[in-house]
Amino acid sequence: FIDKAPIGFAILTGRELVIEVANDRMLKLWRKTEIVLGKPLAQALPELQGQPYLGILDDVFTTGQNYIGDTAYARLESMGVLGDHYFDFTYEPLKNDEGETESIIVIANEVTERIKRNEHLEALNYQLEIALKAGELGSYNRDIRTGKMDCSETCKINFGLTKNDRFDYEDLMRSIIPEHREMVYQKVQDAIQNKTTYHAEYLIRWPDGSLHWINASGLPKYDPEGHATHLIGVVADITKRKNYESQKDDFLGIASHELKTPVTGLKGTIQLLERFKDKTGSEIISRLIDQSAVNIKKIVTLVDDLLNMHRISEGQLHLEKTTFKASKILASSCHNIISQGNHQVNITGDLDATIFADEQRLEQVLVNFVNNAVKYAPESREINITVEQLQDCIKITVKDQGEGIDPAVQPFIFDRYYRANHEGKSYSGLGLGLYISAEIIKKHAGLIGVDSTVGLGSSFWFSIPRPPAER
Structure with missing residues (x-):
C-alpha cells in the first residue's frame, strides 16, 4: 500500500537518519534509486548539506516535536545537475514507550509545477498591471x-x-x-x-x-x-481625445464651408468646358477636361462629406420626409454604376414598397453602399440589391461577392473616420461615408448593419420603419 501511495513516504531511523523505508514516490521526489536504502540521509542526498533540512530533522529527533513545511524550496541533484524544487512535507517523530524518538516519518509531495504556474501568473498579472497603468x-x-x-x-x-x-x-x-x-x-x-x-x-x-x-x-x-x-x-x-475631435470637427466644418463656394464655382466652370471640349480640336485638351471633371466630383464628394459630418456633430442634420416608392431611389442611386457598364446590378424584391423618409438622404446611403461595393470588391462584377417589406419596416440590402470583412473590425466599421486595413491597397476618401450613412438611418429611427464572411463577400443593409398607416 505504501509503495503505491500517491505521495512520498519514508522512515528515517536513529540520529543518523538512516533511510529504512522509502516508497517509489519518495525515491522519485529525491531523484534517487533504491540504492540509497540503508544509508544515512546526509550520505544519500549530499546536496542537502548547507540547506536547512538536515538541521530541522535533527531538531525533530531531539525535541520530539513534528514539523510541517509549506511550499518549501530545496535544491536536489539529478543526472549531475542541481535543480530548483518546491515541496509540501511533514516530519513526524516515532517514539518508544519511554517517549524517546527512534525514527522520523517523512511524508512529502512536490508542488514545483504549481509554484511555477503561480509565479508565471504573478508575472503576467504584474505585466498586465503595468500595461493598464501605462x-x-x-x-x-x-x-x-x-x-x-x-x-x-x-x-x-x-x-x-x-x-x-x-x-x-x-x-x-x-x-x-x-x-x-x-x-x-x-x-x-x-x-x-x-x-x-x-x-x-x-x-x-x-x-x-x-x-x-x-x-x-x-x-x-x-x-x-x-x-x-x-x-x-x-x-x-477619453476626454482629451473628445476635445481634440471637437476642435478638429470645428476646423473641418469651417474649412468645408469656406471651400464650398470656390469648389462650386470650379465645378460650374468645368461643366461649361465639357460642353465645348469637342470643339477644341485637341484630343489632349478634351482628355484634360474629362480628368478635371472626374477629380472635381471627388472633391465635391469630400467637401459634402465634411459638411454632412459637421451638421451631424452640431445636431443640424434635418430630414425632409416624403412618401415614395423604393424603385425611385434604387434607379437613381445605381444610374452611374450601370451606365459605366463594368458591373451588373441586379435589383429584386418588392420594388413597389412605399417608403416614408427623406428621399435625398436615403439615396445618399444607397449610393455609398453601391460605391463601396465597387471600390472594395472590384473583382465582384455583380452587385445584388434586394428590397424586403417586413412586418414593421422596409429593409434594403446591397450585397457584393468581394473579399469580405474581418469579424474583428465589423463592430467599428460605422465609426467616424474608420477605415479598415485592405492589405496595403490604397483608397481615396476620409472614412466618413458609412458613419454619415449610419447617422442618417439613426435619424430615421432605423437600423443599419453589415453581414460579412471573409472570402464570401459582404451585405450592407438598412431598415426604415414603415409608414404608420401601413403597420
Whole structure:
C-alpha cells in the first residue's frame, strides 16, 4: 500500500537518519534509486548539506516535536545537475514507550509545477498591471447578479473617485448623464444576451460636477449552465481625445464651408468646358477636361462629406420626409454604376414598397453602399440589391461577392473616420461615408448593419420603419 501511495513516504531511523523505508514516490521526489536504502540521509542526498533540512530533522529527533513545511524550496541533484524544487512535507517523530524518538516519518509531495504556474501568473498579472497603468486603463469586475463591482484604483480615478471610495454598478449608472444611460444599459444587455464584446463611449459627471468622456469595453463571464455571472473589462478617460475631435470637427466644418463656394464655382466652370471640349480640336485638351471633371466630383464628394459630418456633430442634420416608392431611389442611386457598364446590378424584391423618409438622404446611403461595393470588391462584377417589406419596416440590402470583412473590425466599421486595413491597397476618401450613412438611418429611427464572411463577400443593409398607416 505504501509503495503505491500517491505521495512520498519514508522512515528515517536513529540520529543518523538512516533511510529504512522509502516508497517509489519518495525515491522519485529525491531523484534517487533504491540504492540509497540503508544509508544515512546526509550520505544519500549530499546536496542537502548547507540547506536547512538536515538541521530541522535533527531538531525533530531531539525535541520530539513534528514539523510541517509549506511550499518549501530545496535544491536536489539529478543526472549531475542541481535543480530548483518546491515541496509540501511533514516530519513526524516515532517514539518508544519511554517517549524517546527512534525514527522520523517523512511524508512529502512536490508542488514545483504549481509554484511555477503561480509565479508565471504573478508575472503576467504584474505585466498586465503595468500595461493598464501605462495606458491609463482602469479595470473592473462586475457581479451581474448583485451589481457589486471590484474596481482598480485607475478605474475609480477615471470616475473622479479615490481608491477607498465604493463604486458599484448603481453608482456607475448614476454618474452617466441621463441622455446616455439607456444606450449604455442596452449595449451591456446586448453583449450579455449575444455573448459578444461590450463597447460604449459615454459622458459622465464627476462628483465635483465636471464632465468627462469614458470609453468602456468588457466581456461577460458565464457559469456552466450558461447564465451570465460577471462582466469584466476596462475603462479609459477619453476626454482629451473628445476635445481634440471637437476642435478638429470645428476646423473641418469651417474649412468645408469656406471651400464650398470656390469648389462650386470650379465645378460650374468645368461643366461649361465639357460642353465645348469637342470643339477644341485637341484630343489632349478634351482628355484634360474629362480628368478635371472626374477629380472635381471627388472633391465635391469630400467637401459634402465634411459638411454632412459637421451638421451631424452640431445636431443640424434635418430630414425632409416624403412618401415614395423604393424603385425611385434604387434607379437613381445605381444610374452611374450601370451606365459605366463594368458591373451588373441586379435589383429584386418588392420594388413597389412605399417608403416614408427623406428621399435625398436615403439615396445618399444607397449610393455609398453601391460605391463601396465597387471600390472594395472590384473583382465582384455583380452587385445584388434586394428590397424586403417586413412586418414593421422596409429593409434594403446591397450585397457584393468581394473579399469580405474581418469579424474583428465589423463592430467599428460605422465609426467616424474608420477605415479598415485592405492589405496595403490604397483608397481615396476620409472614412466618413458609412458613419454619415449610419447617422442618417439613426435619424430615421432605423437600423443599419453589415453581414460579412471573409472570402464570401459582404451585405450592407438598412431598415426604415414603415409608414404608420401601413403597420
